Amino acid sequence: VDPALVHHFFGSKERLFAAVMQLPVVPGEVLAAALAPGAREPGRGLGEHLLRTVLGIWEVAEIRATFLGLLRTVGSSEPAGVMMREFVVENILGRVALAAREAGAAGDAEAELRAALVGSQILGLGLARYLLQLEPLAQASHDELAAAIGPTLERYLTGVIT
Amino acid sequence: VDPALVHHFFGSKERLFAAVMQLPVVPGEVLAAALAPGAREPGRGLGEHLLRTVLGIWEVAEIRATFLGLLRTVGSSEPAGVMMREFVVENILGRVALAAREAGAAGDAEAELRAALVGSQILGLGLARYLLQLEPLAQASHDELAAAIGPTLERYLTGVIT
Numbered sequence: 001v002d003p004a005l006v007h008h009f010f011g012s013k014e015r016l017f018a019a020v021m022q023l024p025v026v027p028g029e030v031l032a033a034a035l036a037p038g039a040r041e042p043g044r045g046l047g048e049h050l051l052r053t054v055l056g057i058w059e060v061a062e063i064r065a066t067f068l069g070l071l072r073t074v075g076s077s078e079p080a081g082v083m084m085r086e087f088v089v090e091n092i093l094g095r096v097a098l099a100a101r102e103a104g105a106a107g108d109a110e111a112e113l114r115a116a117l118v119g120s121q122i123l124g125l126g127l128a129r130y131l132l133q134l135e136p137l138a139q140a141s142h143d144e145l146a147a148a149i150g151p152t153l154e155r156y157l158t159g160v161i162t
Numbered sequence: 163v164d165p166a167l168v169h170h171f172f173g174s175k176e177r178l179f180a181a182v183m184q185l186p187v188v189p190g191e192v193l194a195a196a197l198a199p200g201a202r203e204p205g206r207g208l209g210e211h212l213l214r215t216v217l218g219i220w221e222v223a224e225i226r227a228t229f230l231g232l233l234r235t236v237g238s239s240e241p242a243g244v245m246m247r248e249f250v251v252e253n254i255l256g257r258v259a260l261a262a263r264e265a266g267a268a269g270d271a272e273a274e275l276r277a278a279l280v281g282s283q284i285l286g287l288g289l290a291r292y293l294l295q296l297e298p299l300a301q302a303s304h305d306e307l308a309a310a311i312g313p314t315l316e317r318y319l320t321g322v323i324t
Contacts, residue, residue: 085294093296109298116290116299117310123294124286128278132247132285134255136271137278148279148323152314161310 014091023062028091030057035099046103047154048146050096054122055142058130068130071123093119096157103158117156125149176253185224190253192219197261208265209316210308212258216284217304220292230292233285255281258319265320279318287311 003013014028033039034053040046058064070084097108097115105111125145128134137145155161165175176190195201196215202208220226232246259270259277267273287307290296299307317323 088294089296113298113302113310116296119296120286120290120299120311121283121314122286123289124282124284127285127289128282132250134251134278134281136275137282140275144324148275148318149282151317152283155313156310162306 023066025057025060025063027057027063027067028095031092032095035095037102045150045154046099046157047152048150050099050118050153050157051122051146051150052142055145058126064130067126071126071131088119088123100157114156114161117161118153121149121152121156185228187219187222187225189219189225189229190257193254194257197257199264207312207316208261208319209314210312212261212280212315212319213284213308213312214304217307220288226292229288233288233293250281250285262319276318276323279323280315283311283314283318 015026031053034049035046040049058067070087073084093112093115096118097105097111100111100114100118101108105114125137129137129140140148177188193215196211197208202211220229232249235246255274255277258280259267259273262273262276262280263270267276287299291299291302302310
């Protein structure tokens, strides 16, 4: 596909993806807005804020279905597996790494490590909560998950990790 | 299958599973031994010790292949998906919950939550490191992962999570 055409009609590859998947919002754009300076409630850490944003995005049935469908294809060499990897790296981790830089990460390499750690916990939560339906994670409220996992993401984003 | 026959020939359903999968060790038994009191190096936290144990188990090619094969089937309703869920809950999380109880969890419900949190981070790490091959997690050493993720597991097992 001609990238110029994609840009003309959809604005970005990510928006084309959202349109093809019939998503009501563009996940990466919601994430970018949530991670923007000033988007947080006063006193709420970046980690908890990020987690609550992701939990909110997953509440949208069409998005959750798309996410779980992609998660099922992870590791396959089929196009859907490749798409999942691209989607995670470009649209999700790239934005988390940017937030880590703004929060004080010492360089791109450190920001990438921080983003990948965040990604590993968020993907694992999605896997455990929705696909494996492990209790009590499957039934846990956003508040319970924020208390348990928010500090993990906060440390991965801004704490001592080496 | 008659459970008495399984017990007679294999000792447990878990050992039958390991035999069928041609695993060189029984993963849950390695985990149980690692989590036993006294198995840790002095000064090393339970979280870091657990993480290093899992990373060591994953280094065994046959075990990693089986784990990744099961991870790919998660969420499917096929027998392999059901087997993955049973394997995780019975052989892995049950033992982690027991360790959380011994480390001071206030009751079975709390121990189960702690084990499920640990499971979510470990599954997410496996997914990110081996299936998605996200950098820099895919190339990270055990020491680097222990420094980054060990404290997360330590907190999930023994820290404040509510």
